[in-house]
Amino acid sequence: MINCNVYELIFKRFDEDGDGKLSPWELQRCVGSIGEELLMEEAREVVESMDSDGDGLVGLEEFVGWMEREDEERKMKELREAFGMYEMDGSGCITPKSLKRMLSRLGESRSVEECGVMLRQFDVNGDGVLSFDEFKLMML
Incomplete structure (x- = not known):
């Protein structure tokens, strides 16, 4: 801010x-x-x-x-746009698979398992995916 x-x-x-x-x-x-x-x-x-x-x-x-x-409001809009880039399958959350796809687009090769490990670091409720609120906590 x-x-x-x-x-x-x-x-x-x-x-x-x-x-x-x-x-x-x-x-x-x-x-x-x-x-x-x-x-x-x-x-x-x-x-x-x-x-x-x-x-x-x-x-x-x-x-x-x-x-x-x-x-x-501007920050939240930017976060939602960024979240949307990672949340590609319409599930409303970032999955290990969607994270892998986005990282591949950015030129970084990771396995689905590695992406799952990355997500678990910020997965507050332990469901294996990142909701927008968890993503927001990670980014802020």
Whole structure:
């Protein structure tokens, strides 16, 4: 996860008037400064999605919380995609056979038995396969 100090620096860059709050206008200008376009209505919607106290503005805590949630969602999406690469047979888990196939695609030759041994290291419930939750624990 990105350090909160980085989020604070980003927030301060967006907070052009230095009042400790981001307005839709400030958000729109900042996005524009990096060459992207954000319509005012879109900026209002983004601010509204971050605004937990209902004041129509985004404070530092709201901004950091929102950024952390976005970062976590991105990580989970990437983990699910990676899991899907190993889980090839539609079983919803990584089997020794599916691990062997993926490793072969990556240029590493392993037997099904060796792959089973590799999986057992992270197989929390002992069923011989890795569920997404076990994979997530292994990767994080």
